[in-house]
Amino acid sequence: MAKIIVVTSGKGGVGKTTTSASFAVGLANRGYKTAVIDFDIGLRNLDLIMGCERRVVYDFVNVIRGEANLNQALIRDKHAKELFILPASQTRDKDALTLEGVAKVLDELGNTFDYIVCDSPAGIERGAQLAMYFADYAVVVTNPEVSSVRDSDRMLGLLSSKTKRAEEGREPITEHLLLTRYSPKRVTNGDMLSINDVNEILAIPLLGVIPESQAVLRASNSGEPVILDQKSDAGQAYADTIARFLGEQLPHRFIEEKSHWLKRIFSLKEKETV
């Protein structure tokens, strides 16, 4: 049976889709057969981030309604061999996703895949609850600011009460915190919460810290998930995150303020003159 991972946040625009894409590519490149599903009905953009928007013919809702079978709707990713994408529908009918429909699709995928990554829509409504309902793991994507942390806290409450595991009284969902758009400089300035501040409030294990990075926007524009850009800080941070998810112990990087190269030169000069 596949392991189901939900990427969720409550607050919108914090980096769920960016994370889902890189997570899926990361797992697939480690040899796990992975499917990534866009639950953001009406606002699909996972296919854009993955660079497969032109190959979308059928979608998640078509499969649920029986208008297409899974094999017709799944898109083979062009970056990673073991990766498939199930795009969201553009329909405006928010009720197009049903619990039975989602269950059916996940069940079918579960037979052949190792991991299923569910990219949750923002909010705490139906779409977000369906995305998390069957999960075994949750990656709670949080930006270091008060409103995002508050929403993540709410999400954690829902994860522990409104999911299948919770309802059946089984072992709870394994929760991971992923801090994204982290800017050490803004933390030092006091404009952002620090890792410790966030940890203290949410009190769940920290899976990774993704720095605020130009590379993310570049990656989105080119349809290449940022984890493939291993020269970039964000790409490396996502790779570390996958390694930790799979059980490796790695220190967190990109969490200290970089001193500017000019500053470094000046401090060298100062030393010389002394």
Place this chain on the structure above:
Amino acid sequence: MTASSLLMDKQACFLLKTNFAPCTILQLTRYDLTQLESQLHATIQRTPHFFMGSPVIIDLEKVRQLGPLNFTKMKDILLANQLVPIGVRNGSEEQQCDAATYGLPTLTIGRLSHGETGSHSSQKKETHPRTHQTKLVSTPIRSGMQVYAKDGDLVVTAPVSVGAELLADGHIHVYGPLRGRAIAGVQGNTDARIFCSLLEAELVSIAGYYLTKEEMPLLDKTQSVIQIFLEKEKIKIEPIL
């Protein structure tokens, strides 16, 4: 009236069961409907969710000498303030007959009988919290969650987030940071207390009296355990040394 009686018939399409849940008693200390209205309004303003839809019995003991009362008006005032009057008690015979015609039958349930009314006007007074069941929660209580220990104490061994709400008819114990709201003595038990190891609550309340975060004294965070209790209708926050 027995505590539980059951009328059952094989052909009946319903069952009649009597079952008396704890009920709020509103004791009128004097007959002044204008004051009743303003005081109730003020109480509801302070604790908007406390009485929402609670059934109340109007105790007429202190006003039984006064003759006819305006029950229609009284009912309207209570309903407008989220209380649902279900009956009266301890009135004069004339008052009780009168009340019955306005849909307020005489009810003799509840523990208070003549003369032993507590000082806390609208509530029954008990010296000990009724700790029939203690509720234990050992997972974090997150924003948006609510936990209610009915008829007993609540023990939480995990953090309580901003936006979370704890309620108990008895005491509340939190072994972890308390950042949400804690409401002890929900049914009016003034002896209920709140204990916590780190007080950063948005609101603490005991038997309807409350303090918001802004009104709480600043405490040294290294202090051991903090207790919150009611003394002369004022909420006190003190470390336990």
